Amino acid sequence: MTAARIRFSIRRGVATSFFILLAAMVSSAQFAETANAQTPPLANVPGTNPIIFGVPVFCNDANGTPVSFVFGNINQLALSQITPQGAPIMVFSPTAMTTPRPLLLFFYAHECSHHTLGHLIVWAQTGQMVPTAEPDADCNAATLVQQQGLLSQQDITTVANSVFPNPHFPPMYPAGPIRAQHILDCYNASAQGQSPPPPPPLPY
Numbered sequence: 001m002t003a004a005r006i007r008f009s010i011r012r013g014v015a016t017s018f019f020i021l022l023a024a025m026v027s028s029a030q031f032a033e034t035a036n037a038q039t040p041p042l043a044n045v046p047g048t049n050p051i052i053f054g055v056p057v058f059c060n061d062a063n064g065t066p067v068s069f070v071f072g073n074i075n076q077l078a079l080s081q082i083t084p085q086g087a088p089i090m091v092f093s094p095t096a097m098t099t100p101r102p103l104l105l106f107f108y109a110h111e112c113s114h115h116t117l118g119h120l121i122v123w124a125q126t127g128q129m130v131p132t133a134e135p136d137a138d139c140n141a142a143t144l145v146q147q148q149g150l151l152s153q154q155d156i157t158t159v160a161n162s163v164f165p166n167p168h169f170p171p172m173y174p175a176g177p178i179r180a181q182h183i184l185d186c187y188n189a190s191a192q193g194q195s196p197p198p199p200p201p202l203p204y
């Protein structure tokens with residue numbers, strides 16, 4: 001078991017009690033691979049310290065509040081919310097139990113990035129989404145999994161290939177090929193010690 005953990009910087013913000021959603025748009029065709037029977041895809045869930053394919057992870061939001069991983073019957077792989085009680089959570093579909101390791105780690109990091117980058121808090125405060133929230137979460141996630149050695153070049157290519165077929169879904173999601181390239185560009189920039197590239201130009 002690796003000791004690698006997904007860590008995120010903590011920023012101060014205001015508490016919020018809004019209930020808002022951010023979806024991780026991924027195609028359903030990517031779930032064909034079954035989990036290795038020796039390593040459960042998910043353990044220690046629900047909770048704030050899930051174990052994903054043997055990797056213990058955690059996530060704090062922009063206020064430093066631990067984000068809980070829960071299961072829910074949703075029609076995409078994952079989404080992020082702040083509950084009416086003000087608790088930051090990420091909800092994963094039961095299909096996460098058969099989601100390949102690279103995708104599950106990446107989309108955990110993606111959902112966490114929404115919380116860490118304050119996207120949900122901005123929405124709660126203003127009623128507006130950060131226009132580049134989805135590419136920003138993708139880029140932050142790609143950078144994290146590279147820096148922490150969680151995903152290889154082959155793994156991030158698997159992630160990019162999984163989003164490549166996605167349609168353009170305005171106003172938050174650029175077309176799949178653009179999103180896929182941005183994920184690869186962010187990963188590669190991190191691997192080369194460079195600053196992350198800017199998000200694809202608006203509008204999406």
Ligand SMILES: [Zn+2]
Nearest residue numbers: 022023024137
């Ligand atoms: Zn998202």
